[in-house]
Amino acid sequence: MRREDVPPLLFQVTDDLPEPDLADVAWAGGLRVRRRRRRTVLISVVLVLVALLVTSILIEMGQSDGGGKADALPLDHQPTGYIAPAGQIAGIDYWLAPPAGSERFLDRLDTVLGDRLALPDKVNRLADHKLDKVVAVVLVKNGDGYQPLLLGGDASWSQADVSLLPVGGASPLSPGAISPDGRTVAFPQPGQLVTVNASTAKVDDYSLPGGDFRSVSWLQDAQRVLVSAPGVAYRVVVGEGRNGEQPVVRINGAKDPEAITAPYRIDSGAVTRYLDTGRWTEDSMLPLPVQSWVGQTFSSVGTVARLFVAGKLPQVPAMVSQPQGVAAISTYRSVPSRLLMLDDPLTGSGDVRDPGCCAVLGWYDEQNLLLQVRGWVLAWDLDSGNVRRVTELAVGELALGPGLSG
Amino acid sequence: MRDTVDPDFASFVDARQGRWLRTAYLVYGDLERAERALLRAFTQLSLHWVRVDDPDAFVQRLLYLPALKPWNRAKAFPDEDDQVKHALGELTPAQRAVFVLLHVEELTEFEVADLLGMSQTAVHGHGLSAFGLFRTALGAGDWRDAK
Numbered sequence: 229m230r231r232e233d234v235p236p237l238l239f240q241v242t243d244d245l246p247e248p249d250l251a252d253v254a255w256a257g258g259l260r261v262r263r264r265r266r267r268t269v270l271i272s273v274v275l276v277l278v279a280l281l282v283t284s285i286l287i288e289m290g291q292s293d294g295g296g297k298a299d300a301l302p303l304d305h306q307p308t309g310y311i312a313p314a315g316q317i318a319g320i321d322y323w324l325a326p327p328a329g330s331e332r333f334l335d336r337l338d339t340v341l342g343d344r345l346a347l348p349d350k351v352n353r354l355a356d357h358k359l360d361k362v363v364a365v366v367l368v369k370n371g372d373g374y375q376p377l378l379l380g381g382d383a384s385w386s387q388a389d390v391s392l393l394p395v396g397g398a399s400p401l402s403p404g405a406i407s408p409d410g411r412t413v414a415f416p417q418p419g420q421l422v423t424v425n426a427s428t429a430k431v432d433d434y435s436l437p438g439g440d441f442r443s444v445s446w447l448q449d450a451q452r453v454l455v456s457a458p459g460v461a462y463r464v465v466v467g468e469g470r471n472g473e474q475p476v477v478r479i480n481g482a483k484d485p486e487a488i489t490a491p492y493r494i495d496s497g498a499v500t501r502y503l504d505t506g507r508w509t510e511d512s513m514l515p516l517p518v519q520s521w522v523g524q525t526f527s528s529v530g531t532v533a534r535l536f537v538a539g540k541l542p543q544v545p546a547m548v549s550q551p552q553g554v555a556a557i558s559t560y561r562s563v564p565s566r567l568l569m570l571d572d573p574l575t576g577s578g579d580v581r582d583p584g585c586c587a588v589l590g591w592y593d594e595q596n597l598l599l600q601v602r603g604w605v606l607a608w609d610l611d612s613g614n615v616r617r618v619t620e621l622a623v624g625e626l627a628l629g630p631g632l633s634g
Numbered sequence: 635m636r637d638t639v640d641p642d643f644a645s646f647v648d649a650r651q652g653r654w655l656r657t658a659y660l661v662y663g664d665l666e667r668a669e670r671a672l673l674r675a676f677t678q679l680s681l682h683w684v685r686v687d688d689p690d691a692f693v694q695r696l697l698y699l700p701a702l703k704p705w706n707r708a709k710a711f712p713d714e715d716d717q718v719k720h721a722l723g724e725l726t727p728a729q730r731a732v733f734v735l736l737h738v739e740e741l742t743e744f745e746v747a748d749l750l751g752m753s754q755t756a757v758h759g760h761g762l763s764a765f766g767l768f769r770t771a772l773g774a775g776d777w778r779d780a781k
Binding site for chain 1: 637638639640643644647648651652655656659660665669672673676677678679680681683716718719722734737738740765768769772774
């Protein structure tokens with residue numbers, strides 16, 4: 229058999245096959261397939277839309293039924309060791325501080341102040357051992373006067389060559405004595421302001437027209453100081469002033485000298501902001517049931533803090549003393565304000581925190597507020613609500629500077 | 635897609651359906667399967683009629699490739715007394731498809747390779763072995779005697 233013989237044999241096999249007519253049938257089949265595909269696509273689109281609709285309805289129902297579910301989301305972002313607030317006072321969340329006597333057992337925030345801050349055995353002369361940044365200032369009684377001891381970032385102490393007089397029968401150390409750049413310390417004196425530049429050991433005094441000055445507060449530019457006495461206050465240029473600027477300008481005073489602070493101050497039921505004109509403008513109202521404010525106001529980025537003594541508070545019943553707490557008021561509407569109440573209603577021991585025992589000392593960083601609570605410096609973490617001990621105080625008055633956080 | 639059959643499509647199908655049904659019958663070894671495969675191929679062509687560049691190759695691929703699939707290998711020409719059909723039934727599906735396309739459609743080995751997705755060498759081997767088996771089955775002697 230040759231290859232040419234194969235096709236006739238194969239054609240012979242197919243001779244009796246019927247003649248098909250597939251054109252119409254195939255076209256109709258194509259139409260059916262196309263319609264079925266369209267129908268499938270349409271049904272799929274409808275199903276997807278229905279699924280999306282049902283999902284959105286379920287989400288909407290979940291949000292409306294849950295009430296607080298959306299608010300609960302930030303819980304995922306809560307810091308480690310978060311403590312829930314104990315309740316609300318005047319619409320502001322408050323936390324309860326650890327009871328008096330328990331400070332020693334709190335977690336510690338390690339700083340250059342050490343575990344216990346006492347007067348040093350070894351002190352350098354500031355002229356011999358200048359400091360780039362002042363971390364803390366304490367006063368040493370020397371006869372009728374006081375001498376300032378400055379603590380540097382390297383944990384060394386330097387004594388400034390200046391003798392300070394008491395003001396109003398008390399030591400002339402204001403909690404806001406250290407400038408925002410940590411280089412200069414300011415002291416209120418009778419009829420004058422004294423500054424000590426720690427980086428040059430230079431002492432300057434600025435005469436002021438009368439007044440029993442008791443409080444100083446630095447402006448953020450570290451070039452100007454607000455000095456205040458009861459009912460009178462001055463703004464003093466101690467660094468570089470503007471052209472033609474008066475070195476000493478009288479500004480609005482207050483009955484409480486410690487109320488005069490910048491850039492914010494809290495008193496009289498409002499948070500007010502300092503203006504270059506020497507006036508304060510209202511930033512927000514403060515509906516707290518405050519009987520009196522204690523110490524100075526300290527401002528961080530977005531938060532202003534000051535200690536207050538309240539009358540009777542149903543949320544924090546005081547057994548012996550009056551309720552007092554720290555108000556950390558946010559200057560941003562999106563960030564909530566917070567309170568730390570110092571009186572523990574369960575405290576029945578002799579460790580009572582009387583009004584005036586405590587005050588705000590400043591900010592460790594943007595979230596940790598430093599408080600002087602009887603013989604301790606404590607740090608309140610605003611994010612987590614935790615309170616840690618910073619140091620035990622074996623000194624009298626203390627002023628802290630920005631170099632504490634390194 | 636229009637509801638009534640496209641005249642060009644009808645002309646295309648009318649001109650080829652007889653020949654392709656015979657070829658498909660020889661490849662599948664079953665008239666019903668051959669008709670079903672051819673109708674499916676034309677139906678698919680109708681869906682893509684205006685977009686297909688080479689309708690012949692489109693239909694032929696759809697017509698012959700399913701015969702090579704492992705799940706589509708029913709016995710060809712079962713219970714047939716005809717010697718030629720019996721000889722074709724002895725071939726594997728690939729051998730039968732190559733053999734039919736070479737000798738009935740008169741395609742070259744390269745065209746068959748392109749159509750069935752095989753190498754030209756594979757097509758040559760299938761064609762040679764299929765011819766030898768076909769000759770032997772018909773009692774025509776060893777394929778190496780063929781000229």
